[in-house]
Amino acid sequence: MQIVPNTVPLAAGTIILIALAALAPGTHALAANAGGAAGHKLVPHRAVYDMKLADAEEQAGIAGLKGRMVYDFSGDACEGYSVNFRFVTEFQDKNGSSQITDLQTTSFEEPNAESYQFLAKTFVDRKLVESTRGTARAGEGGITVELKEPSEKSVRIGSDVLFPTEHLLSIMKAADDGVHFVAADIYDGAETGEKVYATTTVIGTNARNDVAADSAGGVASLDGLAYWPVTVAYFDPEKDDASGELMPVYQLSFRLFENGISGRLNLDYGDFTIQGQMASLELYEETECPRP
Template identity: 30%
Template structure:
């Protein structure tokens, strides 16, 4: 699953990036030492974290639907749909919806995506394709909202590639991973600096979300916390922090996204393992 990059509320409620999950801002190159991603479809119920006082929101509810298909031979297709309603106690509820579709080359060399966002009565669309130019640059060709070409400098990971690198680090016993990450679904020019902290591995089946038990029982998972910073912003507070249970096959269990002034909980509500592709030996 791609790690999300978009807060699930309307403008004026919070600053920061927008949710393109896991992923679930969707969470690529799959190293030989890492498990391939499990094709699956999952949904997550969003609620306001009542344990973190918020002066901004009285209530919030929503849903994320996420799907990943493909393999290390053909690349990975992801579809993310998100809807949320937030109440501030002042005026009408704030409604937001977003659909994001993406394909990423399994070697992290190319990526294309499109997203449609509805924020109240406003609708916006983004469509672009990305090609890696060496290790230190991405060429982004934007089709919507207007034609333009961007060159992003730096050793930048694509979304699913980022998840793969986190899993590779976890399997090697590493506990910290620092990386620049590009998603683009909310801003085709946006690059985040990220800091990932990886907890101890576990196979505790009592912690597996109920809908996924048949598919995830026996799999190792890691408590993973990813802090997203505006590029060059490591000296200040993160735009948001995401804590997830990340399984060795790329599935994300329950999650929490903390935006500083409030936090959102995502509980897995449905899960379906999809038939893997045949004939891929990677």
């Protein structure tokens, strides 16, 4: 799983779950070193999560939050991976006013991380307020992003920047090797399509799942599966506090299962936190793919 919020005004806690991709050697630096994680079979699936406000400090101005997130993942390591995602939230402020945000995204990542296509639309009270669309392609000199929205332009980012699936794959490889800390720069098309985040990931000890503890309805297909507790902190390199220290924009904690499904989401923005619990899980038929 990967979760990547874009921006967070009063009512826009947003996350994108990106499936893991099995990569072959020859892509950019971290990805080439991560190929050993391909032993984990990734399951095409549709997961629904109920989201709620866990806690909020006074300065957040949030009195309540409820929402639902739907994540639909399909594809394989031979053809690439597609993700369709929607996250609808309703925020209430201290004055009794409410606002509904609706984030809708689609993305496709080619095998070997050769390219990453993305389209994201954000609606506030049913009005479109942001749209980002483009394609990022890896080449010898780095990664080139061809943006179509919000404006047409080309952007160059570093060769060591990872796409979301590469990032998750590097986490899986580190977990398999007993490594508990991973640092990487990530590009996911966030905001206007020009943002690169710095991330640090802490990986906990492997454990076995208790189905009753992971979802409200008891998702039996996760019962007994191995998982890692994972926390990813996202930093904006362009921002720091008054002391010059770089502070995380947000932190995401979740259970990363061995089949690529994510559970027990916790999204911490500092002055408020959103929790997600799996409400339902549908597994799709798996396609034949000779790659590990």
